[in-house]
Amino acid sequence: MRGNKNTPRYGKSWLDNDAIAAWVFLAPAAIILGIFLLYPIVYLFYLSFTAGSFTSAGIHWVGLRNYLRLILNPDFWQVLGNTVYFTVATVIPSLIIPLGLAALLNRAVILRDFFRSAYFLPSITSLVAAGLGFRWLFQTDGPVNAFLSSFGIEPISWLGSTTWAMPVLILLSIWKQLGFNMVVFLAGLQAIPPSRYEAAEIDGANAWQQFWHITLPGLRPTLIFATITTAIFTLRSFEQVYVVTGGGPLNSTNLLVYYIYQEAFAQFDFGYAAAAATVLLAVALILVYLQLRTWSEKSD
Template sequence: MPKIYTKSWLDNDTVAAWIFLTPAVILLGIFILGPIAYLFFLSFTAGSFTSTGIQWVGLKNYWRLLLNPDFWQVLGNTVYFTVATVIPTLVIPLGLAVLLNRSIALREALRTTYFLPSIISLVAAGLGFRWLFQPEGPVNALLNSVGISPITWLGDTFWAMPVLILLSIWKQLGFNMVVFLAGLQAIPPSRYEAAELDGANSWQQFCYITLPGLQPTLIFATVTTVIFTLRSFEQVYVMTGGGPLNSTNLLVYYIYQEAFAQFDFGYAAAAATVLLAITLVLVYLQLRTWGEEN
């Protein structure tokens, strides 16, 4: 009877792999898993680090979140902001990528122009948008020139959030366009040539060749865009400060206010834990959907 050899977990390859992985695992534990564990612990405490110290309060901070109408308003603002930002930030760059993947005039210049917002500081972009949409700014001047009354954009509970959404879309557009361009160039041109020979029009080629070929790229772009949008802070801090009347207060800015303005670290940690849970659930659902389709 032939002897069956089983691979030992102490063989040379395994030992070498662990030697190379250990520094990365240690850094991961120190800078990611450690802070997450401490955040979770902190969400069950109350008090200050400088005066009274911290006390264990159990689920009190989570109960306060459930009963606080401001938290639910902020959560609703975050959902509205995320949905209204993510969908255009995927659709518009996809269309631009399909267009700029073809041989058209000034293609390289257009690619560079659309990508430029991605390398601009979000604080600088926020200051620029605040200037554009101030009561005597260029946007109101343009509206006034065509007979439309000026709008107090950042001081209006209806218009302030769309301005933040517009800034976020503009800022993320170039990055996703480059991602989609890379995905498009990985699709073999022979598929399009065969589709043309079979009489498929441009829309049919997009639906049956481009979208299926871009599926991994779409998942990556969706996950990164959702994460980037959920952690939005700078535009709120620079442009509106969460106002007017809490209408633009997003979850990350709310956590910042509770932690570093109110010094309620336990409550802020509970809100941050909720944000982390929402992010993980959304990423899990997106990855699971992609896995089932493949």
């Protein structure tokens, strides 16, 4: 006798439930993320409303006092201005230069892999080692001033000048990010169908028209990704400031992450540092939200 299809099957494993099985397999990763990612973020937000230190005296609740101190502190606004200047001046060249290099390499056939590896080398170089190298290059009696002296130009105090110290950090960050963005753009260019360029040539479009009407629209998702990742990379910059300038001279190269480090581990003002870190976290989350929203609009 055939059984009724509505009759329950005995011995069915609870893992046959897709939702339960998914949670079981995701649980280890979720626990790790919760411990090492979500909990620190929540604790950082809580810490930003407190004052004190991790000693026997402990910490105590102060409400919005740390955020008020941020708003009224001119040093914070100077650091924030430095960070905006550093980010904008780094992101724009870090997109334009790699895009041009990727466009050239995409048309090249000989030594493409060699140049791609050579340009990517800075991305895998230790930022501390690169910072020490740039510090040596731009010191007063360093190779850069020696090269300028050969043209009769007076030596420049690159790292001791409030005007030139920040451009040195910007140059280092551009050099560091250049290879990664170039490889990303090159992958995006190779994903554009060649038939589009062939049709444009038949229609009489020149190289600039092909770039403007085919390359840039085809690279739109790649450009969004590269812009967001480069902006986040520059916002979290710490090593180059710590190694090359130490935030000087006169606080002119002090960036937000280095400022947080100073307040937390030099001044031991953890609540105030947590408030500044929360501001940085909010900016990073806004950038990620814009990226996700743009991606969703693109997919629609």
